[in-house]
Each structure stands twice: as C-alpha cells, then as structure tokens.
Amino acid sequence: MEKTDVRYGAYIQILKEELVPAMGCTEPIALAYGAAVARDILGGMPDRVKVQASGSIIKNVKSVIVPNTGHLKGIPAAAAAGIVAGDASRELEVIAHVDSDKVGKIREFMENTPIDVEYVDNNITFDIIVTLWKGGDSALVRIANYHTNIVRKEKNGQVLFDIPVADESEEGLTDRTLLTMEGIWDFITTMDVEDVKELLDRQVNYNMAIAEEGIKGNYGANIGKVLLDTYGDDVRTRAKAMAAAGSDARMNGCELPVVINSGSGNQGMTASIPVVVYAKELNSGADKMYRALALSNLTAIHQKTRIGRLSAYCGAVSAGAGAGAGIAYLCGGGYDEVVHTVVNALAVVSGIVCDGAKASCAAKIASAVDAGILGYNMYVRGQQFYGGDGIVTKGVEATIANVGRLGKDGMKATNEEIIRIMVGDKSLC
Numbered sequence: 001m002e003k004t005d006v007r008y009g010a011y012i013q014i015l016k017e018e019l020v021p022a023m024g025c026t027e028p029i030a031l032a033y034g035a036a037v038a039r040d041i042l043g044g045m046p047d048r049v050k051v052q053a054s055g056s057i058i059k060n061v062k063s064v065i066v067p068n069t070g071h072l073k074g075i076p077a078a079a080a081a082g083i084v085a086g087d088a089s090r091e092l093e094v095i096a097h098v099d100s101d102k103v104g105k106i107r108e109f110m111e112n113t114p115i116d117v118e119y120v121d122n123n124i125t126f127d128i129i130v131t132l133w134k135g136g137d138s139a140l141v142r143i144a145n146y147h148t149n150i151v152r153k154e155k156n157g158q159v160l161f162d163i164p165v166a167d168e169s170e171e172g173l174t175d176r177t178l179l180t181m182e183g184i185w186d187f188i189t190t191m192d193v194e195d196v197k198e199l200l201d202r203q204v205n206y207n208m209a210i211a212e213e214g215i216k217g218n219y220g221a222n223i224g225k226v227l228l229d230t231y232g233d234d235v236r237t238r239a240k241a242m243a244a245a246g247s248d249a250r251m252n253g254c255e256l257p258v259v260i261n262s263g264s265g266n267q268g269m270t271a272s273i274p275v276v277v278y279a280k281e282l283n284s285g286a287d288k289m290y291r292a293l294a295l296s297n298l299t300a301i302h303q304k305t306r307i308g309r310l311s312a313y314c315g316a317v318s319a320g321a322g323a324g325a326g327i328a329y330l331c332g333g334g335y336d337e338v339v340h341t342v343v344n345a346l347a348v349v350s351g352i353v354c355d356g357a358k359a360s361c362a363a364k365i366a367s368a369v370d371a372g373i374l375g376y377n378m379y380v381r382g383q384q385f386y387g388g389d390g391i392v393t394k395g396v397e398a399t400i401a402n403v404g405r406l407g408k409d410g411m412k413a414t415n416e417e418i419i420r421i422m423v424g425d426k427s428l429c
Contacts, residue, residue: 001186006178011187011298012195013174018301019199021206022147022265023096023257024067025250025357027060027310028078030147033094034130035079036086041155042139046132049113051079052120054127055419056310062422063358065253068098069106076115079130080106091148096257124168125310145170146309147263168308176305179298181342181396185335188295193287200293203259204276207246207269210256214245220252220359223366235281236373239274239327240366246273247362261297261319262304266361270319271300274369275326284330296326299342306404312415313407314352316361316368321345324372328379337376339396340384344375346403347385347392353411355418 001008022029031051039046053061053075066077068085085102086094098106120127128143142152144165149172153161163171170176214224224245231237246269250258260268275296279289300322307313321342328341348371352364378384387394391402 001183001190003192007183008187008191010174010178011184014176014179014301015196015199015294015297017173018261018263019203019259019268019297020092021202021257022092022260023094023255025060025064026092026147026260026263026265027057027357028064028066028075029092029094030143031057031061031075031078031128031130032066032082032086033088033091033148034128034141034143034150035082035132036088036094037150037153038130038132038139038141039083039086040088041141041153041160042132042134042137044134045109046083046134047113048133049079049083049115050118050131051075051115052118052127052129052131054120054122054125056125056415057128058117058119059354059356059415059419059422060310061357063356064251066095067253067255068095068103070103071253072107072110075117076110077106079115080110080113083132084109092260093257122165124165125308126168146173176301179302179305181299181302181339181400182335184295184298184302185338187298188291188329191291191294193290196294197290200290203268203272203293203297206257206259207272208242208276210249210254210258211242211246211269211273213254213256214247214249215242217249217254219248219254220362222248223362224248227366235278236370238281239277239323239373240369242277243270243273243323243369244362244366247365248359251357251359251361261300262315263309264315264319266357266365267300267304267315267319270316270365270368271296271322271326274323274372275330278327278330282330288330292326292329295329295338296322298322299325303400303403306401307407310354311407312353312411312418313350313403314354314364314368316365317346317349317352317371320349320365320368320370320372321375322372323369324375327373328376331376333376333380337379340379341372341375343392343396343399344378344385345371346399347389348374350391350403350406353414353418356422
C-alpha cells in the first residue's frame with residue numbers, strides 16, 4: 001500500500017483515534033469525565049446530582065471497581081469521583097491522579113449529596129447525561145455513541161454546545177468502512193513502522209505493565225495466576241494468562257492505565273498482550289512485532305465497527321480473533337493463514353455474552369485468546385470451519401458481516417434481558 005493511498009492515512013488515523021490511554025474501565029470513566037466537565041460548567045461543587053444512562057452503560061458500570069475511589073463500585077461512585085477529583089482535560093484519564101485526601105472526600109460526597117440514577121432510552125446504546133445543581137444554578141453534559149463524544153452542554157438551561165444525535169453514527173471519527181482484511185494485510189506488510197511506533201510502544205508499555213501487576217498482585221479471581229498454576233508456562237498459556245491478568249487487575253481497582261481498543265481496555269489488552277508474549281518467545285524482533293500489533297488492533301477494530309461500541313456480544317471475542325491474526329503473522333503465516341485464523345476463532349467463541357465489566361471478563365479474555373491460537377493451529381494442520389457451519393459464510397468479510405449482524409441486531413433483546421437480570425428490582429446503581 002502506497003502512502004498516497006487514502007487508506008494508508010486513514011488506517012494510521014484510526015489507530016490514533018482508538019489506541020488511547022484510559023485509567024479504569026472506560027464506561028465508568030466516561031461517566032466520571034462527563035461529571036467533571038459538568039462540574040466545571042457549574043463552577044463549583046453541586047448539592048444534587050442526576051445521572052441518566054442507557055441500559056448498556058448501567059450494565060457496564062454496575063459491577064466494576066472505579067479506580068482511586070477506595071474500591072467503590074457503580075454509577076454514583078463514578079460520578080462522585082469525576083465531580084470531586086476529576087481533571088476534565090485528561091478525558092479518559094480524568095481520575096488517573098487523585099490525591100489521597102480526595103479519596104475519602106469522594107465517599108463523603110456520596111454520603112452527603114443526593115445522586116439519582118435513571119435509566120434512559122433514547123434509542124442510543126451509548127448514552128450518558130449528567131445534570132448537576134448548586135442552589136439555583138444547574139449544568140448538563142451529554143455524552144453519546146463513544147466515550148469522549150460530548151454532544152451537549154447546558155448551563156442554567158441555556159444551550160452552550162449542541163450536536164444533534166439522530167442515530168449511532170460516530171461523527172468526527174475516520175471512516176471505519178475503509179477497513180477490510182485485505183486492506184489491513186496490505187497496510188501492515190508495507191507500512192513505515194515509524195508511522196505507528198510511538199502509538200504501539202505506548203500500548204506495549206502500558207498493557208504489559210498492568211499484566212505484570214495482575215500476575216504479582218491479588219485481583220479479582222486471579223485468572224492469570226490460575227492459568228499459570230494449572231497449565232504451566234508454555235507460550236500459549238502465558239499469552240492467555242498475561243492478558244487475563246491485565247483484566248484481573250483492571251476490573252478490580254488497579255490504578256494503572258492501559259491503552260484501549262474500540263473504547264475498551266479489556267479489548268486493548270486482549271489485542272496486544274498475547275502478541276507481545278509471542279513476539280518475545282519467537283524472537284521476532286521489533287519490526288515484525290509492530291506489524292503484528294497493527295494487524296491485531298486493526299482486525300479487532302474492523303470487527304467492532306459492525307457490532308458497535310457496546311453490545312451483548314463480548315468484545316474480547318473480536319480482540320481475541322485479532323490477537324490470533326497477529327500471532328499467525330508472527331508464526332510465519334501469510335494472508336490465507338491470517339484470515340482463516342479469524343474465521344475459525346469467530347466460529348468457536350462468538351456465543352460469549354457481555355454481562356458488564358467485572359472480574360469474570362478475565363476468564364472470557366483467556367477463552368477468546370485461546371480460540372485465536374486454536375484457529376491458527378487448526379488451519380496450519382489443514383483444518384477449518386467452512387461456509388454453512390453455523391454463522392460462518394464463505395469469505396472472511398462475509399463472516400465478519402454475519403458477526404456484526406449477530407452482535408448489533410440479533411443480540412439486542414439479549415442485551416435487554418441481561419440488564420434486567422443484573423438490575424432486577426434493585427436500584428440501578
């Protein structure tokens with residue numbers, strides 16, 4: 001692919017838009033970001049708070065620990081953290097740096113300030129509206145469709161900023177429909193590594209650091225350590241265990257940032273950590289590792305473009321298939337090996353559901369990475385799933401389209417039922 005090809009610049013820009021740092025699970029952090037922006041508009045600390053959120057936001061915030069809060073969970077904790085300690089200029093690192101004295105003030109704010117949580121259905125999967133009051137003054141911030149996409153700001157009922165939201169299109173981002181597996185392959189085999197090196201170095205450094213912390217520490221169900229203790233230290237187990245350990249830590253309050261993919265830290269870790277583990281094991285060298293990481297990340301983004309940011313379809317599956325593609329490339333595979341790896345992986349684990357961010361995400365990541373590795377090992381041994389085998393259709397793009405249809409349209413009712421199961425008759429927080 002020539003640098004003059006419109007896709008070349010687009011693919012680099014897509015990586016820049018997606019591979020960004022985030023501190024904490026991205027849905028509660030998006031909520032904290034919106035709350036911090038609203039506080040700045042209000043010009044002081046509020047005496048009343050209302051958070052309106054779509055079902056998928058409620059699902060993903062309910063059970064995950066918000067970092068730098070003293071292990072608090074839920075929507076009120078995320079909102080309070082943003083209001084009390086958030087630096088809105090840091091966006092998804094809004095509560096990355098919280099003074100120790102403010103941790104106690106977050107809990108104190110929650111105890112003394114009414115924080116109402118309401119379910120809202122505006123036909124938008126990703127929807128957060130934060131309204132703050134202080135005496136007779138008020139401020140409102142709305143985030144829609146992706147984590148930093150502020151579409152409305154108000155103060156005292158006066159509209160300061162407004163972008164109409166008619167559907168789930170991601171205005172302002174590079175056109176993801178330019179992504180194809182053939183185009184991605186052409187890009188990663190011809191790209192100037194210097195164009196992506198800084199981005200990918202940050203992803204490697206951040207994500208490997210939290211994976212190592214997950215192995216050393218005691219987080220959640222410690223899936224990473226369980227895998228190593230049970231199955232040994234071969235590269236396949238390490239690839240799964242390190243990715244799972246990163247999620248163990250991230251879902252359970254570790255205060256280290258990660259570089260995300262498709263709006264998700266778990267997906268960012270799944271798409272990168274196994275590739276780095278294999279690159280080190282195989283002594284692939286930096287150049288080949290960067291190309292494998294670009295392949296993995298773009299493959300994951302390509303799949304998620306059709307599914308959407310939030311769904312009942314587990315995003316780790318897409319990232320695990322991407323990791324499988326990157327590993328196939330590191331092992332000497334060409335285009336055929338890569339695309340058959342992706343199809344095989346999707347055939348195996350596309351049934352995994354997303355029931356919110358929490359400790360069990362780590363085990364789902366391990367399963368997704370395992371499917372990616374299995375998908376490659378199947379193909380190099382002359383085995384594959386064929387068109388007509390369930391959701392698999394002839395051709396990688398057709399199969400990815402089927403998965404997108406399944407995740408976006410077919411699982412809408414599943415998502416709603418998962419939310420009802422999780423929330424039940426209890427408070428949405």
